[in-house]
Amino acid sequence: MIGAMNSWTKLLVVGGLILTGVSLLWPVVLSSLMYKELKLSPGTKSFQHWEKTPVPMYIDIYFHNWTNPKSIETDKPEFNQMGPYRFYEKRTKVNLTWNANGTVSYRQTRHWFFDAENSNGTMKDTVTTVNFVPLVIAHMARFRNSRDQRTLSWAFTGLNLDLEVVKTVEELLFDGYHDKLLNILRFIPGLTKMKITDRFGWFYKRNGSAAVDGVFNMDTGANDLSQVGKIRSWNYQNKTGYFRDQCGDVAGSSGEVFPPWLTKNDRIGLFSGDLCRTINLDYSEDATVHGIRGLKFSGGTNLVDSGIVDEETTCFRNGEQTPLGLSNLTECRYGAPIFLSYPHFYLADSSIQNHVGGMNPNKQQHSFDLVVEPTFGVPLDVKGRFQVNIMMQPFKDILMLRNIPKRYYMPILWFDQRASLTDPLADEIGFMITLYHVCNTIALILLVVGVLSGAAGFTMACKQINRTLTNKIPPYRTYSLEPRRVPPSVVKPKNTLPPSVHSTNGKRAVIPKSNCTNPI
Template identity: 40%
Template sequence: MGCCTTNCQKWTTFSLAGVFLLLGILIAVLWDGIFHKIVDHELSLANNKTKGYINWKETPIPMYLQFYLFNWTNPEDIRNITIKPNFKEHGPYTYYEHHIRENITFNDNGTISFQTKRLWKFLPEKSVGSLSDNITTLNPIVVTVGNMVKYKHYLVKRGVNFFLKEKKVTLAITKTVDEFIFKGYDDPLLDLVHKLNISGVNVPYTKFGWFVERNGSAEYDGMYNMYNGENDIEKLGLLNTWNYNNTVSFLKGNCSKVEGTTGELWYPPRDRSTIKLFSSDLCSSVELMKVDKYTTYGIEGDKYWGSEKVFDNGTTYPEMKCFIPEGVQLPSGVRNVSSCKFGAPAFISYAHFYMADPVYREAIDGMKPNKEKHDMYFALEPSTGLPLRVQAAFQINLKMDPVEGIDMLTNIPSKMMPSFWFQQTADLSKDLADQTKLLLVAPSAGTYTGYGFIGIGVLLLIIGGFVTYRRGWKQSEEERLLNQQSL
């Protein structure tokens, strides 16, 4: 039934104008706050139903892990001071990587505890070479044992020397790529390490391999406890503890803090100039600085880059000095992770000693640092923390030092010997990009809708006022007859 009377027409017009104005003002003023509250809840891990939890529990973004192994081509010349150790890079040996969270516990203090199971599948079509390729490298167990007994009694070292000779152990060892990475190999020296029973050294493995027993293990990376973002989205993903501690015992000061995220779930970084990433492989954190913009699928993010500060020894950045063990002084470019790696003289750097002191590259042959290939960076969408692109590359090196009393380690030079480097990459998928773009335009769309309603309301007011002023409201035939009769 339509409006017949002029009063009905006028009140309908002005009522609609009022409704549109009120609705428009409410949407324009409140939409942004309401929308972000809903989005923050969905981004958080408040419960097992949020979008953030579902994406975090089983990572939907395709990830790849590439290994590049260094083949030591001239180990027989190690005592010839005129010949440098020469290394030839082999790879990449590429694996598809998939993460699943297990043993998840929601805590009352706004945190969530969990372990991460990592699954790797070899991709021959994305690899250069086969897992059966033979690689010769510095024997990790030999230098580990040498590092353990370096300051022990001479008789202990001679006992180790006898064992090495009896078992015909060599300074260089040749194994397949698969054995060096995931499969592992038996080594009599591991039995010796267990028998030596050195305080603070507890090697839980019976085989050696850089990632042995890690594929499919939920325990390897340890137990994490992080903020779930329910109470404060700015803390989403930030670690509270690792293995039930908020510091690591073998580092001091600020360097010992467990801080940053695990690298997969991020709070909205917004205008932050730096972010921090905690790595179980380093047993410590890495700070990245904002340097540039990064765009993919039409989504713009901020690029956070790992600079030379990450592996500085305190010379350029004094606050980094606490990463250096007391009494140890090495040129910048490596981080000592021996205590994190069961006493092995292991040091982490960027690939090919990129951005490290030139002394490391000059001591050996075969290093070819490349900024584009060896840079480490994270590109994050600032208002959601969604990773747009991840490229993280680290190199594992073994420090070879002479040890008197062990024949094969006597009169050898002290050098940082590269073993391999690995690179983890992940790119935003198109499906997630489409969802994210909708999420990013929604606040503006809602606000503009509010402005549109306000515009319609104002327009109706203007029309209603103009018609009223001109007395243009039309009377119906029934209304005219009633008015005539009243006269």
């Protein structure tokens, strides 16, 4: 067959087969190249970006300043917002251990540096806020007998404690402030599981610490690239121990690395050790960052629901059901009545939004959003926002809290964690995406050209083979199907015998036998 084809035909057939084969194998080759770069291992791009985050990260902190603490018995609490106080954040992974099962164990350090130029205020600004320490102690003692609660009341009164404190921003955040009640906690056994420190501050002794966030174990994608970046355990456990059923699972990403080939149907999970839970984000819309197309995933009511809207969130309920808009973190915070919400009680029930004054929920300013490039799973823009609240309620045996008219969820401060691409990094990612799509386009073109070339070559080959066979077969002879006519001269009369065999009297004459065995 091959011998019957000319050179051009052979070229079309062989070339078509080669181009088709290359185009079909190209996705395998491209996936292999992506696997080498996207899996976490020393020397890869993903590892470099994960170990020391190259994207500038900022955290804007806003305080809710309590403006009418002295009229709590008659008026609802009113607040005004202070800030932002911006801090540059630097994250580094330390104490890395590469495991044989395709995971890496690590701790992380976080350093915060005050950015005065981009802040609306200074670290010396004073804030009137809830007196956190006595409220926490009172809540922890709520199941103690009346005698113990009255003892606490005498201590509060003897120390001239009020419902509010006035402290500077630096005291409330990193420096901490001294509270004599912290010493009392040392002498009340079993009241709390938390480690008692000499000062209280929201970030006290956290700046630069590798111990605070705990030990993480994360999938490197070595066995399955679709699992890269997923947290497998926290503090050597795959359950947090603070929520029931699937709500207590250690799951989701650390936030720096995501699997490639994301779609709009995917749900992104972010695991937070500070919150002892996974934050689930769902696709909301397409977005473009630095000219790069991405998918925006946003937080919904599932973060602040305990079975009211979504039955699956029932397992986040610790004790009594909280109103929509609040997530109970009391167990996670060692018994302190801390409740998580979106800033200004965004997405909360109207009863929560209106039970204190000064709240102005706004989707653009208070939603939790993450934009991810879907092909490589690169985070393009992060706006992680949540608010810390403390529950304040009346206790009849504690004088300081006796006359509070009802339960309040007092807003303390809220965070806006931001990270966005720099221009050089955006150019690098844009080049990778363009190269990926160009390679796929070339592979598609090769496939089309290969199929067309192969089809044309096979068509020409068939024609040439048919022509060759036609030239080698001799001409056909035609035969008539009509009976052949015999000339009259060769037709013998029926029953004609030689004269010697006829009898004169009508009887057959006997023919004498011949001595010859063969009459011829």
